[in-house]
Amino acid sequence: MRIDAARGHIFPVTVVCIIIIVLWYLAAIPMNAVVTQPKIDAAGGGLYNTLLFSWNHERPVLPAPHQVAQEIWKTVFMVAPWKVKSLVYHLWITLSSTLVGFLLGTVLGVTLAIGIVHVGSLEKSLMPWIIASQTIPILAIAPMLIVVLGKTGLPDIFTKASISTYLCFFPVAIGMVKGLRSPDKLQLDLMQTYNASAAQVLWKLRFPAAMPFLFASLKVSVAIALTGAIVAELPTGAVSGIGARLLQGSYYGQTLQIWAALFVAAFAAATLVWLLGSFERMSWKRMGAKP
Amino acid sequence: MVKTSYPPNHNMNWGGEKVAENVITARDLDLTFQTHDGPVFALSKINLDVAEGEFVSFIGPSGCGKTTLLRAIADLEKSSSGTLTVNGMAPEQARLARGYGYVFQAPALYPWRTVERNVGLPLEIMGLDNQAARIQRNLDLVNLTGFEKKFPWQLSGGMQQRVSIARALAFDPKLLLMDEPFGALDEIVRDKLNQQILELWDRTGKTVVFVTHSIPEAVFLSTKIVVMSPRPGRIVDVIESRLPRKRTLDIREAPEFLKIAHRVREGLKAGHSYED
Numbered sequence: 001m002r003i004d005a006a007r008g009h010i011f012p013v014t015v016v017c018i019i020i021i022v023l024w025y026l027a028a029i030p031m032n033a034v035v036t037q038p039k040i041d042a043a044g045g046g047l048y049n050t051l052l053f054s055w056n057h058e059r060p061v062l063p064a065p066h067q068v069a070q071e072i073w074k075t076v077f078m079v080a081p082w083k084v085k086s087l088v089y090h091l092w093i094t095l096s097s098t099l100v101g102f103l104l105g106t107v108l109g110v111t112l113a114i115g116i117v118h119v120g121s122l123e124k125s126l127m128p129w130i131i132a133s134q135t136i137p138i139l140a141i142a143p144m145l146i147v148v149l150g151k152t153g154l155p156d157i158f159t160k161a162s163i164s165t166y167l168c169f170f171p172v173a174i175g176m177v178k179g180l181r182s183p184d185k186l187q188l189d190l191m192q193t194y195n196a197s198a199a200q201v202l203w204k205l206r207f208p209a210a211m212p213f214l215f216a217s218l219k220v221s222v223a224i225a226l227t228g229a230i231v232a233e234l235p236t237g238a239v240s241g242i243g244a245r246l247l248q249g250s251y252y253g254q255t256l257q258i259w260a261a262l263f264v265a266a267f268a269a270a271t272l273v274w275l276l277g278s279f280e281r282m283s284w285k286r287m288g289a290k291p
Numbered sequence: 292m293v294k295t296s297y298p299p300n301h302n303m304n305w306g307g308e309k310v311a312e313n314v315i316t317a318r319d320l321d322l323t324f325q326t327h328d329g330p331v332f333a334l335s336k337i338n339l340d341v342a343e344g345e346f347v348s349f350i351g352p353s354g355c356g357k358t359t360l361l362r363a364i365a366d367l368e369k370s371s372s373g374t375l376t377v378n379g380m381a382p383e384q385a386r387l388a389r390g391y392g393y394v395f396q397a398p399a400l401y402p403w404r405t406v407e408r409n410v411g412l413p414l415e416i417m418g419l420d421n422q423a424a425r426i427q428r429n430l431d432l433v434n435l436t437g438f439e440k441k442f443p444w445q446l447s448g449g450m451q452q453r454v455s456i457a458r459a460l461a462f463d464p465k466l467l468l469m470d471e472p473f474g475a476l477d478e479i480v481r482d483k484l485n486q487q488i489l490e491l492w493d494r495t496g497k498t499v500v501f502v503t504h505s506i507p508e509a510v511f512l513s514t515k516i517v518v519m520s521p522r523p524g525r526i527v528d529v530i531e532s533r534l535p536r537k538r539t540l541d542i543r544e545a546p547e548f549l550k551i552a553h554r555v556r557e558g559l560k561a562g563h564s565y566e567d
Contacts, residue, residue: 189395193392196416
């Protein structure tokens with residue numbers, strides 16, 4: 001059953017991958033023309049020279065996929081992970097503040113949701129602020145938050161993580177408000193007939209009922225937590241982290257470095273989402289969901 | 292326990308040997324819902340006595356307030372005026388004292404809990420001891436031994452509703468309130484469950500209040516049938532059934548059974564229940 005399902009996925013995904021790679025290779029030819037055209041001409045032109053130079057330039061405008069792959073191979077597997085040249089090192093820097101921010105954001109979001117569900121006035125007073133908080137462009141608020149928090153003497157990781165927290169708590173709060181309110185009237189009435197306390201209703205009914213909503217929110221928020229951590233590295237002039245690699249890459253025109261960092265970040269995000277998906281499936285199994 | 296202040300003389304059980312204690316007493320009970328379209332008179336001038344050990348059915352068309360009356364007894368709705376006592380107390384006190392078990396129209400099982408943990412839910416909440424033994428005894432009572440580890444989705448609708456009955460009985464309340472518990476089930480399953488619930492009632496000696504819109508179901512199960520009518524929700528007839536306590540489905544062909552069913556139908560007609 002599972003293998004069939006996987007097979008059903010693999011084919012369309014592979015097809016899309018191949019199409020993207022082909023388009024990418026094609027796009028590299030005109031996009032790199034600025035830097036490669038003189039060399040192609042000097043070598044006598046022709047299809048062979050065009051492809052050779054377009055796809056193997058040292059500092060291309062758009063590197064070809066295999067160049068990015070080589071760069072990733074070089075910086076991930078050929079360098080000790082604790083060296084500054086290693087992408088693993090930079091990824092770990094970013095990932096650690098991502099996870100701290102994600103955890104804080106989740107706790108904040110769940111706490112807000114519990115408050116909103118139980119105290120009627122909190123919904124009216126907090127909800128508009130929660131929503132307004134997300135209309136502010138993160139790029140505008142990130143430098144201010146980081147400067148302000150930097151002055152409080154908090155460890156650096158919390159300063160950076162605050163941006164992730166800021167982005168994360170929102171989907172969790174919204175999802176959990178909906179989730180904690182998802183039990184139907186009969187399930188709630190039942191608790192009332194037992195004269196159950198609010199805490200008992202929360203733990204034995206509202207929380208388990210909110211689990212599907214929580215996982216959906218967590219998958220969204222873990223991905224944006226990573227974005228937040230990268231954004232947080234930009235205004236600080238950080239020297240390490242995926243954000244720093246992106247920034248340095250664009251300063252020095254190291255497109256390969258940028259693309260490699262981008263791909264590793266995307267891969268990390270996908271892994272985090274996948275991990276949460278596995279947790280979700282495990283908890284479904286424990287909660288006896290219909291397979 | 293506080294004695295009720297209304298010991299009416301028909302408060303004899305149909306055996307007539309002893310005067311049974313009143314479990315539910317309602318006097319001039321009104322319940323009005325305030326809606327945007329003005330007040331809805333859900334219950335009007337309800338007078339009712341339910342003695343210990345009785346099996347009482349509320350029957351009537353939708354909108355007659357039968358579920359509202361049950362919910363008022365359970366303190367899930369508040370009455371507007373009149374008096375209502377449950378186990379000799381105000382409904383709220385009775386609820387706080389966990390004086391009744393309630394079975395809803397739908398099983399309302401928690402899907403993430405196994406059968407045994409669903410039945411154990413009230414025990415956990417009330418912090419009672421001997422949970423495993425209580426769960427076992429009540430699952431046995433509804434013939435579901437062996438299904439402890441199953442999850443609700445693995446059971447049929449009828450079995451789910453039996454789990455919810457076991458759950459309502461788990462903490463051994465004296466009073467069992469059932470709100471159209473078999474309404475969503477097919478006729479064959481319903482017949483079977485009706486027999487089982489009668490056996491259960493006979494074995495446990497609980498007082499049962501049962502809401503239904505099925506005339507045969509009401510007559511088959513009850514020692515007392517309360518016929519209700521809508522707009523405003525009111526009681527139009529109270530029928531004391533003389534059918535024997537132990538009944539089989541065959542009794543539905545008996546003349547006495549048909550006579551009672553006829554009287555229920557007449558009551559519904561008199562209350563304009565058959566009109567639009």
